[in-house]
Amino acid sequence: MDKFTRKTSFEQWFSPINRPLFDDLVKTHQLNHYTKKLYMASFMKLLLYAQLHETESLRALSDAVFLEELQRATGLESISFSQLGRRINTIPTEFFQTIFLDLVAQIHRKTNFQTRRKVTTPLKIIDSSTLPLNLTNHKWAEFRKTKSGVKLHLRLVFMEKGLSYPDKAVLTNANEHDRGQLEVFVDDKECMYVFDRGYLDYRRFDQMTEDGYFFVTRLRKNAVVRVLESFSLPEDSPVFSDEMVVIGTPQNRSENVFRLLKLQDTKGNELHLLTNRFDIDADEIAEIYQSRWAIELFFKWMKQHLNIKKFFGHSEQAVHNQVYVAMIVYCLNVLAQLNTNSERSYLQISRYLKASLWKSAHIWLRKIEGNSVP
Structure with a gap:
């Protein structure tokens, strides 16, 4: 990472998001058509901010826009929670999924995944976790008489020194059996699968x-x-x-x-x-x-430190979008660690980021690199 940047820590953190790809996706899905205020670039920043601060509702996110620094970052002076709600419910999940997969590809390159697997056999761990939903608001996800939920089926790459990151995900209703997902996740003969x-x-x-x-x-x-x-x-x-x-x-x-x-x-x-x-x-x-325990720790980390306990929208699309944004945040933390050769945990990186969100990026970078700031 460039240590001598005028970017804020927030801007530096999400800079791995490929802007040309982002713009192409916006154009392909016509996401800024007929938009007068809440453009996708601004909305994406709000969603990332909401994940970092574990914002529990769109109303709370709407109120957060009164923060002067967030206004400068998003170019918004205010936004209603109803506008945010319409956005999260209408964006195709493919948009966030493609950004997630691009970040995974960057992590592959940073870890020399293609080269290393010729020397050692990387592990890919497969498992799932159920995310409970409110039955009243999410009847489409009912799997018991009194419960609703979605199931996140995940494949986690596990490499040496405890490095792990998700590289493929499938979201289904909670009543979907795990067994049917093996065919989806097993696609690389150079790896060892654990489940x-x-x-x-x-x-x-x-x-x-x-x-x-x-x-x-x-x-x-x-x-x-x-x-x-x-x-x-x-x-x-x-x-x-x-x-x-x-x-x-x-x-x-x-x-x-x-x-x-x-x-x-x-x-x-x-x-x-x-x-x-x-x-x-x-x-x-x-x-x-x-090593299968690594995926249990991943699910635990996501549920404790990312916003996938309370969902902003009631539709299936809105729920899936929020889960993918959470995984994008996780990948951004992985890239922050890799780009700085940091020995800090993802939780420490995230905490230092929140503490220096609107400060100059070099302050955050030096902190996660382990250097003191003069």
């Missing part, structure tokens, strides 16, 4: 194996297993069983052989791990599965 029991599908496991995709997942303890061969283990290994198996009943049995590992987690619970990798140590397989 939990919700994705168990023996036929899909066979297909992945035949197509050359590698995975580690958790098998239910009551699964029918036929052991073909047992492998020896080092005495100090946390894994106490390593076997070649066929899974399923005679009527619904896998066509390929798999590897079944049994071990205890940190709480003393027995885990049964299934994989189609036979060329790496059992301990490494166990360690790979433990």
Whole structure:
């Protein structure tokens, strides 16, 4: 990042958003047509500001525009919450999704993802999390008599030094089963996929194996297993069983052989791990599965520090838009860390940003780089 910039910290933070791409999307979707005041550039800044400050309603966001610095940043002196509401409900989700994917591509380049994966096998972790909604306002998302919700299906790239970031997302109603998403998320043979029991599908496991995709997942303890061969283990290994198996009943049995590992987690619970990798140590397989915790931490971080608990709009489009804006914010924090080679956590980066939002960008940059400001 340019340390000697006249930009505010806020402007510097969102500068990775590709402006030519942004303008092309606005033009393609005709988002500024018949607009007299709330242009997309201004609206995008308001949505990013709302995520940073966890603004809970469009009325509160409308009131925030009285802040002089926010007026200068957006070019707005005031805006009604009804205008904000119309905007969030009418913008196609593809607009925010494309911006999100462009930021992911930037992170790929910054982390040398394409080059590194030739040396090591990056992990891609697949999981989902349900975001509850108010049943009265979101009847389109009803999945129980008393509940509404959407489910965020996510693929997280996990690399060394704890770096992780989302690179693909699908939003569905909460009653959508996880298992059907494997076909969407498994598309790169140079990676290792990690997922939990919700994705168990023996036929899909066979297909992945035949197509050359590698995975580690958790098998239910009551699964029918036929052991073909047992492998020896080092005495100090946390894994106490390593076997070649066929899974399923005679009527619904896998066509390929798999590897079944049994071990205890940190709480003393027995885990049964299934994989189609036979060329790496059992301990490494166990360690790979433990990395699945990174996606749990991601969901926890989003729900605690981004605004996806209360939604600005009632339509499906408005809800999906807000979730994508939240993921855009997360990616901007990842890029801030990468661009400054910072060892600060995403939470620290976000906190320092809020504290210096309207100050010169170099103050924020030096802080997250770990340098003191004179």
